Amino acid sequence: MASDQQTGGAPQGRRAIARARRREALARGWGQFRTRRAGMAGLGILLFFTLSALLAPVLFPPETISVTRATGELLAPPSGEFWLGTDDSGRSMLALLAWGARVSLTVGIAATLISMVIGTSVGIASGHYHGFGGAALQRLTDWVLVIPFLPLAIVLATVLGGGSTVTIIVVIGVTSWAGTARLIRAQTLSVEGRPYLERSRALGSGNWHQMTRHVLPNVFPLVLANTTLTVAIAILSETTLSFLGLGDPLRPSWGATLDQAFSNGAVSAGAWWYIGPPGLCVVLVVLSFTMIGRALEQIVNPRLGGQ
Amino acid sequence: MSLIQDVAGGGGHDPVPGPPPLPRKDKGGKGLSPGASFALRKTGAALGTLFFVLVVNFFLFRLLPGDPIGMYTRGRNVPAEQLAQLRAELDRPILEQFLTYLRNPFSSTIDSAQFNRPVWELVTERIWPTLLLVGTAIVLASIIGVWIGIKAGWKRGKSFDKVSTGVTLTLYSMPEFWLGMILLIVFGVGVLGLPGVFPIGGISTPGVDTSSLAGWLDVAWHMVLPVTTLTLVYLAEYALVMRSSLVDEMDEDYLTTARAKGLSDKFVRRRHAVPNALLPTITLIFLNLGFTVSGAITVETVFSWPGLGLLSYEALRGPDVALLQAIFLLFSIGVVLANLVADLLYAVIDPRVRS
Numbered sequence: 001m002a003s004d005q006q007t008g009g010a011p012q013g014r015r016a017i018a019r020a021r022r023r024e025a026l027a028r029g030w031g032q033f034r035t036r037r038a039g040m041a042g043l044g045i046l047l048f049f050t051l052s053a054l055l056a057p058v059l060f061p062p063e064t065i066s067v068t069r070a071t072g073e074l075l076a077p078p079s080g081e082f083w084l085g086t087d088d089s090g091r092s093m094l095a096l097l098a099w100g101a102r103v104s105l106t107v108g109i110a111a112t113l114i115s116m117v118i119g120t121s122v123g124i125a126s127g128h129y130h131g132f133g134g135a136a137l138q139r140l141t142d143w144v145l146v147i148p149f150l151p152l153a154i155v156l157a158t159v160l161g162g163g164s165t166v167t168i169i170v171v172i173g174v175t176s177w178a179g180t181a182r183l184i185r186a187q188t189l190s191v192e193g194r195p196y197l198e199r200s201r202a203l204g205s206g207n208w209h210q211m212t213r214h215v216l217p218n219v220f221p222l223v224l225a226n227t228t229l230t231v232a233i234a235i236l237s238e239t240t241l242s243f244l245g246l247g248d249p250l251r252p253s254w255g256a257t258l259d260q261a262f263s264n265g266a267v268s269a270g271a272w273w274y275i276g277p278p279g280l281c282v283v284l285v286v287l288s289f290t291m292i293g294r295a296l297e298q299i300v301n302p303r304l305g306g307q
Numbered sequence: 308m309s310l311i312q313d314v315a316g317g318g319g320h321d322p323v324p325g326p327p328p329l330p331r332k333d334k335g336g337k338g339l340s341p342g343a344s345f346a347l348r349k350t351g352a353a354l355g356t357l358f359f360v361l362v363v364n365f366f367l368f369r370l371l372p373g374d375p376i377g378m379y380t381r382g383r384n385v386p387a388e389q390l391a392q393l394r395a396e397l398d399r400p401i402l403e404q405f406l407t408y409l410r411n412p413f414s415s416t417i418d419s420a421q422f423n424r425p426v427w428e429l430v431t432e433r434i435w436p437t438l439l440l441v442g443t444a445i446v447l448a449s450i451i452g453v454w455i456g457i458k459a460g461w462k463r464g465k466s467f468d469k470v471s472t473g474v475t476l477t478l479y480s481m482p483e484f485w486l487g488m489i490l491l492i493v494f495g496v497g498v499l500g501l502p503g504v505f506p507i508g509g510i511s512t513p514g515v516d517t518s519s520l521a522g523w524l525d526v527a528w529h530m531v532l533p534v535t536t537l538t539l540v541y542l543a544e545y546a547l548v549m550r551s552s553l554v555d556e557m558d559e560d561y562l563t564t565a566r567a568k569g570l571s572d573k574f575v576r577r578r579h580a581v582p583n584a585l586l587p588t589i590t591l592i593f594l595n596l597g598f599t600v601s602g603a604i605t606v607e608t609v610f611s612w613p614g615l616g617l618l619s620y621e622a623l624r625g626p627d628v629a630l631l632q633a634i635f636l637l638f639s640i641g642v643v644l645a646n647l648v649a650d651l652l653y654a655v656i657d658p659r660v661r662s
Contacts, residue, residue, distance in 0.1 A: 142352065143359040146646055150601030151638045152363075154619065158626050159367050232480065239482045240605060244623055258485060262609065267488055268507065270496050279485030286480035 029221075032299045039295025045288035049281070053101035060095035078273050085273035087257070088264045093273060096257055097281055103253035104285065107169050108235035114173025115234070116180060116227050123184025124211050124219065127192060138185065144178040150240065157246045165248045172237045180226050184219050191218045221300040228293035232286045239282050254278040345654050353647040360639040365408050368632055369401065412636060426633040429618065434637075436510055437614030440530065441603050444537035449592060452542035453585070456549025460584070461576055463554055471546065478543035484605035487536040491609060495532060505532050508611035533610040537602050544598070548591045553584040586657050593649030596642045 033039055052059075078085045085093050126137035156171045191197065197214055205213075241247065242255030245263075249256065257278045261267075266274040396404070413427055422429055455475065459468040478486075492498055495507040506512070511525050556562065557580070565575045607616030615634060622630035 139355065143356050146356050146597070146643055147360060147363075148597030148600040148638050148642045150597075150604055151619065151635045154604075154623055155364075155367060155631060155635050158623065158628070158631060159370055236480070236482060240484070240601060243482070243484055243605060244608075244620060246623075255482070258482075258488070262484075262488065267492050267609075268496055270492060270498050272489075272492055272498050275485070275488050275492060279482060279489070282482055282485065283477060283480050287477060290476060290480055 029299055033295055036295040036298070038291045042288035042291030042295070045284050046292065049101050049285050049288075050105065052098045053105050056095075056098035056102055060092070060098055077271075085271070087260065087274055088266065088271075093277060096252065097254070097277055100252055100254040100257055100278065101281065101285075103165065103248075103251050104235055104238060104255070104282070107165060107172070107238040107253065108231045108285075108289075110169045111172035111176070111234040111238070112227055112231045114169065115177040115230055116223060118174065119177035119180025119226075120184050120216075120219070120223050122177065123181040124188050124215050126181070127185040127188025128207065128211050128215065137181075141178050141181045141185070144175070145182065149175055149237070153237065153241060154244065154246070157241060163246065163248055165251060168238055168241055168247060171241070171246075172234050176230065176233060176237065180223070180230065183226060184223065187219045187222050188215050191215050225293055225296035225300045228289050228296060232289035232293065235282065235286050235289070254282050342654065346651055349647060349650040349654075353643050353650075356643050357640065360636065360643070361409060361412060364412070364632055364636050364639075365405055368628060413633075422627075422630075426630050429630065430615065430633050430637055433613065433615045433618045435614075436612060437603055437607070437616060440533055440607070440612055440614060441537065441599060443530065444534050444541055444602075445592075445599065447534065447538045448541035449545050451538065452545025453549045453588065455542070455546040456588070457553060457576070457581055457584075459546070460550040460553030460557070461580070463557070468550075472550070475543040475546045478539055479547065481540065481543075482605070483536060483540040483602045484609050486539060487533065487606045487609040490532050490536055505529075510613055533606055533612055536606050536609075540602055541599065544595060545588065545592060549584065549588045552587040553580060555587075556580050556584045559583075586653065589656075590649055590653050593645050593652075596645045600638050600642065 087093060087096060122137050122141060126134045126141065128134070129137075153171050153175050156175065157167055160167045160170065192215065197210060200210055200214055238247075238253060239255035239258070242253050243259045243262070245259055247253055247256040247259070252260065255278075258275065261271070261274045261278075399407075455471050459471045462468055491507060495505045497504075506529050510529055511522060512529075562575060562580055565579045566572075570579075603614065604616040604619050606612070607614050608620040611617065615637070618630070619634050621627070622634060
């Protein structure tokens with residue numbers, strides 16, 4: 001900060017240059033992304049689900065998914081009035097799915113944010129500090145990486161109190177950062193070996209400055225590509241945890257709808273319209289994030305080539 | 308040969324290194340051979356992880372709000388002297404409790420709240436069904452998955468690759484329990500007028516003696532749907548990993564050399580490329596055992612398979628805290644041990660990692 005004022009010879013120059021560079025890099029990235037069909041298809045699917053999530057309250061007023069005010073017949077197969085049939089309380093499946101998209105996407109993205117912040121910080125710090133601290137962080141990462149996710153998540157959710165969306169977000173966030181941390185750590189180590197960091201150290205920059213101004217911008221593209229892949233996993237995890245009954249029953253996600261279908265005997269009733277569509281939505285959204293993530297990864301890390 | 312002995316010796320020696328080993332213990336070795344020190348290092352790391360698991364398992368449940376006694380005994384009639392004993396135990400200093408716990412984490416004095424039986428007794432009788440189910444699925448999935456991965460990776464970009472990558476990515480994006488429910492509804496219950504063929508749950512038909520041949524067949528018949536579900540979900544990952552590690556090998560010089568020698572394409576693939584590409588796949592199969600566990604929990608629930616997975620679900624729905632604690636510990640130990648085995652195995656087949 002102090003150096004900003006001291007060397008402010010070209011006042012708007014430096015910021016503007018940085019911004020222009022960033023814009024250029026983004027445009028280049030987008031140009032590369034556009035040529036990838038799978039990535040673009042993923043983006044299309046994702047846009048569709050994002051729109052349904054945003055428009056859910058407009059298309060389906062809240063009372064359509066209220067258990068007490070549902071108008072349909074119980075467990076009715078698809079018909080002209082209810083395109084995807086109804087659930088065991090007579091609610092329209094289509095409305096449930098649109099509202100479920102809100103929960104599933106929100107949880108997926110919020111949990112990923114937590115996971116990314118922890119994973120990136122731990123990864124950069126453990127790659128930057130070589131002493132005890134770095135080693136301890138690396139150990140912690142290895143531990144969290146090995147512990148099986150679902151049992152740990154179940155235990156955490158029980159401790160934090162199940163049945164709330166916030167709990168699910170926190171649980172997924174704090175259990176899924178280790179993979180990111182390991183990836184970012186490796187990248188940090190390679191960035192730290194480059195001459196410009198040596199120069200920066202020689203000029204007397206502190207740890208914080210090195211990590212935030214030099215390492216972070218360099219690992220950021222990788223973080224971004226990893227983020228989309230993590231969202232995919234987070235949404236799958238949300239579905240699983242909600243299916244196990246840890247979700248908020250009042251705001252049913254796709255997983256919670258599947259839980260309800262399963263617990264209320266939709267399988268033995270042969271109600272395929274109650275079970276099929278929520279899962280299909282999960283598959284499509286997870287697949288779209290995976291395809292976008294893979295396309296980004298190939299752009300960010302050309303070494304992967306046309307895999 | 309000596310490499311294998313080194314690793315096995317190091318693993319069997321037990322983690323405590325004791326006094327520095329005498330030189331010339333290994334043939335021609337100087338001090339601790341790289342193999343043995345690798346094995347020691349990995350065993351140490353695994354023990355560290357186990358300790359971490361124990362810490363989490365002990366302290367996390369102490370963080371639960373409310374009266375722990377009420378939580379552990381939820382809805383049960385517990386004799387007064389047992390309650391007093393429990394309270395005395397919980398009133399001791401927390402570190403003292405932790406040390407007692409460390410000494411023997413498997414001897415919980417607390418019974419399961421749901422089943423009213425000691426938790427470890429409950430857990431141990433559920434291990435075999437899970438091993439049977441998950442083990443079968445892993446074996447099938449690794450064979451099929453690796454085969455698909457080889458076929459797709461060797462002819463990258465061809466139609467088989469495109470189709471199989473699409474299918475495996477889709478399977479990979481699928482909640483395993485959902486796939487299970489779909490298979491169950493289509494092949495177990497029957498939809499749109501078609502009758503169901505397979506049993507809709509359980510491990511055997513009630514009343515059938517499972518030690519007889521007919522009983523075995525009955526169990527196998529009950530296994531078809533859950534094993535198919537798990538196999539499909541697991542193989543997606545194995546195929547993707549195998550494919551990308553084969554693709555990584557494709558540009559290596561030794562393959563060009565092999566081709567230049569005039570070896571047939573099939574021979575180059577089977578004797579040169581695949582053995583190398585298998586290495587990372589094997590590690591990843593083991594490393595992702597945690598993911599296998601989560602499949603077991605939900606799929607066993609869907610098919611009412613009486614294993615550890617279904618038990619976790621029952622414990623969770625309680626919630627039966629003592630039981631959850633035991634299951635978490637067991638799953639974690641299993642995965643940590645499997646990882647250790649993978650590390651050691653990997654060092655045996657690929658000497659490069661030992662340095």
